[in-house]
Amino acid sequence: MQIVVDLNRCEGYAQCVFLAPKVFELHGEEALLYAPAPPAEQAERVRQAAAACPVQAILVGEQAGADTGTGAGADVR
Numbered sequence: 118m119q120i121v122v123d124l125n126r127c128e129g130y131a132q133c134v135f136l137a138p139k140v141f142e143l144h145g146e147e148a149l150l151y152a153p154a155p156p157a158e159q160a161e162r163v164r165q166a167a168a169a170c171p172v173q174a175i176l177v178g179e180q181a182g183a184d185t186g187t188g189a190g191a192d193v194r
């Protein structure tokens with residue numbers, strides 16, 4: 118799966134970090150780091166995180182505009 122976080126929108130509420138700590142990480146007060154192509158086993162947590170984000174900054178799958186299907190072997194930078 119693919120995700121994109123609109124960092125201009127993100128306010129650092131860290132809901133996503135609590136729900137999917139392997140995918141989202143907060144550095145300092147407001148710098149959010151995330152895995153753009155999280156493994157399939159994280160999909161449910163990512164969806165919960167996206168739903169919980171107070172400012173809807175997390176876009177998942179097709180919404181992210183770069184759905185690669187299974188995401189297997191996806192490029193994680």
Ligand code: SF4
Binds near residue numbers: 127149172
């Ligand atoms: S839950 Fe939303 S606003 Fe909060 S850190 Fe995550 S992306 Fe940013």
